[in-house]
Amino acid sequence: MTDLQDYPPQVQDEIARTREEVCELHAELTRWNLVVWTAGNVSQRLHSADLMVIKPSGVRYDRLTPDDMVVCDLDGVLVDGDHSPSSDTAAHAYVYRHMPEIYGVVHTHSTYATAWAARGEEIPCVLTMMGDEFGGPVPVGPFAIIGDDSIGRGIVETLRDSRSPAVLMQNHGPFTIGKTAEAAVKAAAMVEEVAHTVYVARQLGDPLPIAQDLIDRLHDRYTTVYGQH
Amino acid sequence: MTDLQDYPPQVQDEIARTREEVCELHAELTRWNLVVWTAGNVSQRLHSADLMVIKPSGVRYDRLTPDDMVVCDLDGVLVDGDHSPSSDTAAHAYVYRHMPEIYGVVHTHSTYATAWAARGEEIPCVLTMMGDEFGGPVPVGPFAIIGDDSIGRGIVETLRDSRSPAVLMQNHGPFTIGKTAEAAVKAAAMVEEVAHTVYVARQLGDPLPIAQDLIDRLHDRYTTVYGQH
Amino acid sequence: MTDLQDYPPQVQDEIARTREEVCELHAELTRWNLVVWTAGNVSQRLHSADLMVIKPSGVRYDRLTPDDMVVCDLDGVLVDGDHSPSSDTAAHAYVYRHMPEIYGVVHTHSTYATAWAARGEEIPCVLTMMGDEFGGPVPVGPFAIIGDDSIGRGIVETLRDSRSPAVLMQNHGPFTIGKTAEAAVKAAAMVEEVAHTVYVARQLGDPLPIAQDLIDRLHDRYTTVYGQH
Amino acid sequence: MTDLQDYPPQVQDEIARTREEVCELHAELTRWNLVVWTAGNVSQRLHSADLMVIKPSGVRYDRLTPDDMVVCDLDGVLVDGDHSPSSDTAAHAYVYRHMPEIYGVVHTHSTYATAWAARGEEIPCVLTMMGDEFGGPVPVGPFAIIGDDSIGRGIVETLRDSRSPAVLMQNHGPFTIGKTAEAAVKAAAMVEEVAHTVYVARQLGDPLPIAQDLIDRLHDRYTTVYGQH
Numbered sequence: 021m022t023d024l025q026d027y028p029p030q031v032q033d034e035i036a037r038t039r040e041e042v043c044e045l046h047a048e049l050t051r052w053n054l055v056v057w058t059a060g061n062v063s064q065r066l067h068s069a070d071l072m073v074i075k076p077s078g079v080r081y082d083r084l085t086p087d088d089m090v091v092c093d094l095d096g097v098l099v100d101g102d103h104s105p106s107s108d109t110a111a112h113a114y115v116y117r118h119m120p121e122i123y124g125v126v127h128t129h130s131t132y133a134t135a136w137a138a139r140g141e142e143i144p145c146v147l148t149m150m151g152d153e154f155g156g157p158v159p160v161g162p163f164a165i166i167g168d169d170s171i172g173r174g175i176v177e178t179l180r181d182s183r184s185p186a187v188l189m190q191n192h193g194p195f196t197i198g199k200t201a202e203a204a205v206k207a208a209a210m211v212e213e214v215a216h217t218v219y220v221a222r223q224l225g226d227p228l229p230i231a232q233d234l235i236d237r238l239h240d241r242y243t244t245v246y247g248q249h
Numbered sequence: 250m251t252d253l254q255d256y257p258p259q260v261q262d263e264i265a266r267t268r269e270e271v272c273e274l275h276a277e278l279t280r281w282n283l284v285v286w287t288a289g290n291v292s293q294r295l296h297s298a299d300l301m302v303i304k305p306s307g308v309r310y311d312r313l314t315p316d317d318m319v320v321c322d323l324d325g326v327l328v329d330g331d332h333s334p335s336s337d338t339a340a341h342a343y344v345y346r347h348m349p350e351i352y353g354v355v356h357t358h359s360t361y362a363t364a365w366a367a368r369g370e371e372i373p374c375v376l377t378m379m380g381d382e383f384g385g386p387v388p389v390g391p392f393a394i395i396g397d398d399s400i401g402r403g404i405v406e407t408l409r410d411s412r413s414p415a416v417l418m419q420n421h422g423p424f425t426i427g428k429t430a431e432a433a434v435k436a437a438a439m440v441e442e443v444a445h446t447v448y449v450a451r452q453l454g455d456p457l458p459i460a461q462d463l464i465d466r467l468h469d470r471y472t473t474v475y476g477q478h
Numbered sequence: 479m480t481d482l483q484d485y486p487p488q489v490q491d492e493i494a495r496t497r498e499e500v501c502e503l504h505a506e507l508t509r510w511n512l513v514v515w516t517a518g519n520v521s522q523r524l525h526s527a528d529l530m531v532i533k534p535s536g537v538r539y540d541r542l543t544p545d546d547m548v549v550c551d552l553d554g555v556l557v558d559g560d561h562s563p564s565s566d567t568a569a570h571a572y573v574y575r576h577m578p579e580i581y582g583v584v585h586t587h588s589t590y591a592t593a594w595a596a597r598g599e600e601i602p603c604v605l606t607m608m609g610d611e612f613g614g615p616v617p618v619g620p621f622a623i624i625g626d627d628s629i630g631r632g633i634v635e636t637l638r639d640s641r642s643p644a645v646l647m648q649n650h651g652p653f654t655i656g657k658t659a660e661a662a663v664k665a666a667a668m669v670e671e672v673a674h675t676v677y678v679a680r681q682l683g684d685p686l687p688i689a690q691d692l693i694d695r696l697h698d699r700y701t702t703v704y705g706q707h
Numbered sequence: 708m709t710d711l712q713d714y715p716p717q718v719q720d721e722i723a724r725t726r727e728e729v730c731e732l733h734a735e736l737t738r739w740n741l742v743v744w745t746a747g748n749v750s751q752r753l754h755s756a757d758l759m760v761i762k763p764s765g766v767r768y769d770r771l772t773p774d775d776m777v778v779c780d781l782d783g784v785l786v787d788g789d790h791s792p793s794s795d796t797a798a799h800a801y802v803y804r805h806m807p808e809i810y811g812v813v814h815t816h817s818t819y820a821t822a823w824a825a826r827g828e829e830i831p832c833v834l835t836m837m838g839d840e841f842g843g844p845v846p847v848g849p850f851a852i853i854g855d856d857s858i859g860r861g862i863v864e865t866l867r868d869s870r871s872p873a874v875l876m877q878n879h880g881p882f883t884i885g886k887t888a889e890a891a892v893k894a895a896a897m898v899e900e901v902a903h904t905v906y907v908a909r910q911l912g913d914p915l916p917i918a919q920d921l922i923d924r925l926h927d928r929y930t931t932v933y934g935q936h
Contacts (some may be wrong), residue, residue: 051311052285056896056897057739057893057896059836059897129836129904131900131904134834134904135907135911136908136911138904138915139914139915140915146420147358147420147421149363149421149422163915163917165835165921165924165925166925166928190915191834191914192836193835209285209286210285212285213358213360217358217360217363217364217367218367219907219910219911220361220364220448221363221364221365221367221368222911223452223910224365224368224370227420228367228369228392228420230392230420234394237396375649376587376651377624378517378587378650378651438514438515439514439515439517441514442514446589446592446593446596447593447596448593449589449593449677450593452681453593453597455597456649457597457598457649459649463623466623466625467624470624474565510743604825605816605821605825606852606878606880607816664744667743668743668744670743671743671746675818675819675825676822676825677822678906679823679825679826681906681910682823682828683826685826686825686826688850696852699853699854703794
């Protein structure tokens, strides 16, 4: 394990700040009911070095402190921390290696998004809010199990050609990405909300579609005017 | 941008009070689970000047302070504030310009109300609570997208001839109105509750209708005796 | 309005204690998600005089204090308090006049119980917890609207011959009764829970019935051994 | 009733520690919405003596203190405590007598798990999270009513040959087991989460199955690498 003291001061400073931010964002996962027990994780890539900060494995959310957050390199190898990194670290690391514009990744098993994933069915874009945030349906990624790069590869291959910051990995659950960990957490909250809303709409009958050119206008405006993507 | 100091003291006082009230009412949106992340907003029109106080754009609910609240004129132009006004400001402003008795507007994407909106289906009046509060079904407004006055116009045209303080804008979500922002927030909480309840009833089978004359009696009594509308 | 000072000290003491208890129990309504905004109420009858303590009308739950609680006689006439009594006071009073063993009444519009009420359909007894608490299905009461004794009469006529402490008033919502207000609040929490659970079971298919003699054994044991009814 | 002073100091110490832990774990039942009012309980067996610590009967969760926790022997007989033990004590005790590797038992009536129990239908293993935690479907146990050993026997007979730490007792609700009370509480939270998610998936259509050999690989890895079972 590398000694953190070997890194330049600005890297050490960014690590300290990022540990605070990533810890605080895990509280958002519980606030918006996206996780149960320890079943979700947030990471953020550093700008000053090829490192990421991620949740430790198996620590309960109400006990997480910034110091518990783990530092790994972009192969998922532990660099600093008192705990093992999350068991999903390999998937986060794969995303950072293959999507250089991405600095935040979130994984949850939030109820409604995971239900669509269990069906292997994309969430159709029937809400203006989905046009804004996702620019179309929320896509489904392949079935892949933990242990090699297949989860990371499934995420990257699905999202690379999509405007959606969220993918529903089949039988597994949502992964979301963003330019910051906060943006990825927002996407995790939004994908659960639209998964729930469209589920309810579908139980009532067939939701009304939104024409593709209107979805395009919503998404263009949202990402241009607000620059929130 | 006008200087707030140019306004008479009683306007400045009403602005300060209204910033407190509107900020506090955003906490009610989260308390009753009506919003996720930053996706809902409350405004209140002033009595002492043609101004409104509204939520800033993109600030998380747990960080909102009264000082963050933005003052706009009734064309939605920023008059005072450190942030941009909510992206829904134009719709709020349109309502105030065209419904002079209205001093509060609320917009959310609350789950169940938005699901009915995605279906383009009004919520039938099958609960005595709906007779009280809404005086009939909760109506659906037209599909309209952000960028001009079409959302505001859709709200006003739908609610002008209705007893309901809530409209479900198609594929979008609920807007509610009231004589105060608090009344509009109450209507936002109530429309979500009845949307949820009637959804569940419909999954069980066909809800029992309430005869129109009984709905009229409920609504008359509620608005006369309690004067809560 | 009678002056509270005219009552003997032990009545004044019981009123003070009961205001504390009834106020505290309203917090249980929000804790268990049984109410939205101001749409539910708890009352408790006194043992030392023919009086009841009930929620005031239209005050938000987070602002209720013991002093806000209203004292009425058993005709629902205000005896002491700074607010109007709940608009459901007549129904509570009717129950106390006609069921002398009852000292607590609760009314909510909790989501799932109210959905069954909108269907006019009793909740079948398919859970051992229902056998314990309700001793059979949760019955439906008649359609009745506010303004005379028809709600109170519907509650009493339905519950008088039932083992259930809860009735689903058609198109309206649940009323629950108990030997104390706390027991009635517990019944309000339990009826919502079983309404939700049996709804979900029915969406999955037909719930398995429990034979009547087993329901009887569950209920006898629960009310005898635990004396919690 | 045995005097607690008769036990060796290390037993008295373990009792004190276990009362703290078991009390704190009841707060997790409410945090994850697994219980209403008093309808769920946690116990933990001691390592230093044939004793267990369990929730008292009928005390509300927000009032539970470590001192309220009750000590019983493994026949469910009260050894120390100011309250009666939970009415489910006999079932917990039966599990400890017949599954010597188990040191934690939890019982709830959590909504979605209980709905599957009311259907008498196992929850199919269609989520990778279920492969990890349960190693297959969540099984259904027999209908059994309180009063003799039939609940305990049903739990043990169902779980003895299963990889699942959770059983859905028919028409009743889930019981979960673990090497500690915390592990059993985690299983109670997870079984409710998967019961909810798979319910939603099934309302959308047929969930996609996961092949048995993949379930085996998930479960083997989870229990070997993480040793969390």
